[in-house]
Amino acid sequence: MDKTHDNKAWFLVIPVFVIVAFSAIIPLMTVVNYSLQDIFGPNERYFVGTEWFREVLNDSRLHGALYRQLLFSGLVLLIEVPLGVAIALAMPPRGWTASLCLVLLAIPLLIPWNVIGTIWIIFTRPDIGLLGRTINGLGIPFDHTAAPLDAWVTVMLMEVWHWTPLVALLAYAGLRAIPEAYYQAARIDGASAWAVFKYIQLPKMRGVLTIAILLRFMDSFLIYAEPFVLTGGGPGNSTTFLSIYLVKQAVGQFDLGPAAAFSIIYFLIVLLFSWVFYQVLQRVGTGDK
Amino acid sequence: MRIRKRTVALTLYLVLLLLPVYWMLNMSLRFNADILGTFRLFPSEFTLANYVKIFxxxxxxxxxxxxxxxxxxxxxxxxxxxxxxxxxxxxxxxxxxxxxxxxxxxxxxxxxxxxxxxxxxxxxxxxxxxxxxxxxxxxxxxxxxxxxxxxxxxxxxxxxxxxxxxxxxxxxxxxxxxxxxxxxxxxxxxxxxxxxxxxxxxxxxxxxxxxxxxxxxxxxxxxxxxxxxxxxxxxxxxxxxxxxxxxxxxxxxxxxxxxxxxxxxxx
Amino acid sequence: MEAFEWMAWTGPSATFFAVIFAILVGMTVWDLRSPSVPRRGFLPLETTRGDRLFIGLLGSAYVNLLWIGVTTLSPWYSLAMAVVLLALVMRYG
Structure with missing residues (x-):
């Protein structure tokens, strides 16, 4: 599997580079420029140096949003990855039932994000929602517009409902790539289901799980539309995640400078975590340390 | 026996997965007054008026x-x-x-x-x-x-x-x-x-x-x-x-x- | 360049991007002249020059943020520390 060393391969990558760089680099540079200035209008801006960074880093509401965000993304990974893998393991290996499962699993993924919020508003409202009505009917007071805990539970439920299928689809892809011979060998050795999972299925799923974990981490860390539509960040600030707070600042108050500084810090946090995940996941199971 | 338990769990999961979507479908086939007035698992006064409006x-x-x-x-x-x-x-x-x-x-x-x-x-x-x-x-x-x-x-x-x-x-x-x-x-x-x-x-x-x-x-x-x-x-x-x-x-x-x-x- | 007035350039940010760009070009030329061999330094993983540059730059960003967030002293100090960090990572990482 040794790849040929050839710098001419760059020519194949150039179109990708150009099209991504166009949308990536110029806006990024602009945001860095914003973060150093106090902007009142197109022609009225003043250089303020690192002032915005200082302000943002010492903003206690931002710290709150960051802790909530870390807790949220942590829970997302802890719930969705094992659940997704379990679903993939339970799915039939082939046949029309497998196709049916794939199609059904993909449905939540194909709904625009703000519509996801709308679905869950309709589903959880105490008056017209099936879930809200049922839970209240059981004698448990439930209202995600008033109680922070209920809001959290609703947002988590929505997130798990929305994205676990992605993990399941990717894990399923990984499982299907395992040659039948491996399982036969395991049967001959009399390996238990757990041993098969630990020594065959899990290592073979490493690649897809890397994709799944990274995607789920990045997207959940940047989550905006769904909770915004569902709870608007409330009640109080209880479901104000980083992106919601950022939009409140950037659009609501039109504080471009601090919002830009905030974005850069935000980006650096995601970058660090993703890089660490990427490095760790690349190495787990391959033997080299 | 284990296989069957698995299938049941998977089916249950898929049903739960479709429930919110079903609920929205249910709403879309009813009149507003009906939605707010009574709580039903199935639309009783079936209407396509909402879809007609969109199309x-x-x-x-x-x-x-x-x-x-x-x-x-x-x-x-x-x-x-x-x-x-x-x-x-x-x-x-x-x-x-x-x-x-x-x-x-x-x-x-x-x-x-x-x-x-x-x-x-x-x-x-x-x-x-x-x-x-x-x-x-x-x-x-x-x-x-x-x-x-x-x-x-x-x-x-x-x-x-x-x-x-x-x-x-x-x-x-x-x-x-x-x-x-x-x-x-x-x-x-x-x-x-x-x-x-x-x-x-x-x-x-x-x-x-x-x-x-x-x-x-x-x-x-x-x-x-x-x-x-x-x-x-x-x-x-x-x-x-x-x-x-x-x-x-x-x-x-x-x-x-x-x-x-x-x-x-x-x- | 009228059309790109909205990018709101400032001297320091222009300098920053120019330096980053120059480093990338320099590293590319260096790597073309003598390709980098992965090695182990004090970092807990095997790295090439490019990896060390990335780690150094990301580390520098965090050093600067920490300085700005915790102290009210001039950011020039943290910039100097970041440069030292980058040099250490590049040389011994």
């Missing part, structure tokens, strides 16, 4: 058309540029390859909110505001890296001997790539197209920022209508259900590719 009002249905246009454009562009690049990453080592790969990934990591203004300015500079191609290109930001990533997995699953044999047989690179290689990873291309379609279809912030009227996506029409008319639950639910339809059609068509594609990928 007869250009403000509504043009939103669907717009979304479908830019999503298709985006899927085509993403595949077109990602295929050669993924081949390069899977077959060659070149200077900065690993860093390039990771840089591509980082483009999914920028919080979109603050980037909206520069995006708007950038696309204005090129006179692209309110065109379908603007949204299609902006969505390449997150779809192209993903496409390269997924395709690279599939391509690495194809033995290198196939390339070498083809070159020895006198195939040029473009001819080999188009007539031999791409058919081999057909399923992978199908799976990738699905993911590109999906992420472009569900994205709203960029699509809404870069359009005003001519290319306005359906999801934006929905949010605006909600705030304008108060809460017309039935109409909102019907519009929501209709946003699922194109996606559902796409998965129906690529379902075999998905199953097979997922089976072939080295990933």
């Amino acid at each position: 007869t009002d250009p403000a509504w249905y043009s939103g669907y058309v717009n979304s479908i246009i830019y999503v298709s454009m985006n899927t085509a562009i993403s595949l077109l540029v990602a295929l050669p690049a993924a081949y390069a990453f899977s077959r060659y080592r070149f200077i900065g390859d690993k860093h390039m790969f990771f840089w591509l990934l980082t483009n999914r990591m920028a919080p979109p909110a603050v980037f909206l203004l520069p995006f708007f300015q950038l696309y204005s500079t090129f006179g692209l505001i309110d065109t379908h191609i603007a949204v299609a290109i902006s969505h390449c930001l997150f779809n192209v890296p993903l496409a390269v990533w997924i395709l690279e997995g599939f391509m690495s699953g194809v033995p290198r001997e196939i390339d070498e044999t083809a070159y020895i047989d006198g195939y040029s690179f473009p001819r080999f790539f188009l007539t031999v290689f791409i058919p081999l990873i057909r399923a992978g291309v199908g799976a990738t197209a699905f993911f590109c379609f999906m992420f472009s279809w569900v994205e709203l912030l960029l699509a809404r920022t870069l359009t005003t009227t001519e290319a306005k996506p359906i999801a934006a029409t929905m949010t605006r209508t909600v705030s304008a008319t108060g809460l017309d639950w039935g109409l909102l639910a019907a519009a929501g259900i209709l946003t699922i339809v194109p996606g559902a059609l796409v998965i129906w068509f690529v379902r075999n590719y998905m199953a097979k594609g997922f089976a072939l990928g080295r990933v």
Whole structure:
């Protein structure tokens, strides 16, 4: 599997580079420029140096949003990855039932994000929602517009409902790539289901799980539309995640400078975590340390 | 016995998965007064009025058309540029390859909110505001890296001997790539197209920022209508259900590719 | 360049991007002249020059943020520390 060393391969990558760089680099540079200035209008801006960074880093509401965000993304990974893998393991290996499962699993993924919020508003409202009505009917007071805990539970439920299928689809892809011979060998050795999972299925799923974990981490860390539509960040600030707070600042108050500084810090946090995940996941199971 | 327990659990999960969608479907087939008045698991006074309204009002249905246009454009562009690049990453080592790969990934990591203004300015500079191609290109930001990533997995699953044999047989690179290689990873291309379609279809912030009227996506029409008319639950639910339809059609068509594609990928 | 007035350039940010760009070009030329060999230094993973540059730059960003967030002293100090950090990572990482 040794790849040929050839710098001419760059020519194949150039179109990708150009099209991504166009949308990536110029806006990024602009945001860095914003973060150093106090902007009142197109022609009225003043250089303020690192002032915005200082302000943002010492903003206690931002710290709150960051802790909530870390807790949220942590829970997302802890719930969705094992659940997704379990679903993939339970799915039939082939046949029309497998196709049916794939199609059904993909449905939540194909709904625009703000519509996801709308679905869950309709589903959880105490008056017209099936879930809200049922839970209240059981004698448990439930209202995600008033109680922070209920809001959290609703947002988590929505997130798990929305994205676990992605993990399941990717894990399923990984499982299907395992040659039948491996399982036969395991049967001959009399390996238990757990041993098969630990020594065959899990290592073979490493690649897809890397994709799944990274995607789920990045997207959940940047989550905006769904909770915004569902709870608007409330009640109080209880479901104000980083992106919601950022939009409140950037659009609501039109504080471009601090919002830009905030974005850069935000980006650096995601970058660090993703890089660490990427490095760790690349190495787990391959033997080299 | 264990197999059966598994199937039951899976079925239960799928039912729970469909429940919120079913509930919205239920709402979409009822009148507003009925929705707010009585609580029912099934619509009793069945009506298609909400759907009729959407299909007869250009403000509504043009939103669907717009979304479908830019999503298709985006899927085509993403595949077109990602295929050669993924081949390069899977077959060659070149200077900065690993860093390039990771840089591509980082483009999914920028919080979109603050980037909206520069995006708007950038696309204005090129006179692209309110065109379908603007949204299609902006969505390449997150779809192209993903496409390269997924395709690279599939391509690495194809033995290198196939390339070498083809070159020895006198195939040029473009001819080999188009007539031999791409058919081999057909399923992978199908799976990738699905993911590109999906992420472009569900994205709203960029699509809404870069359009005003001519290319306005359906999801934006929905949010605006909600705030304008108060809460017309039935109409909102019907519009929501209709946003699922194109996606559902796409998965129906690529379902075999998905199953097979997922089976072939080295990933 | 009228058309790109909206990018709101400032001297320091222009300098920053120019330096980054120059480093990338320099590293590319260096790597073309003498390709980098992965090695183990004090960092807990095997790195090439490019990897160390990335780690160094990301580390520098965090050093600067920490300084700005915790102290009210001039950011020039933290910039100097970041440069030292970058040099250490590049040389011994």
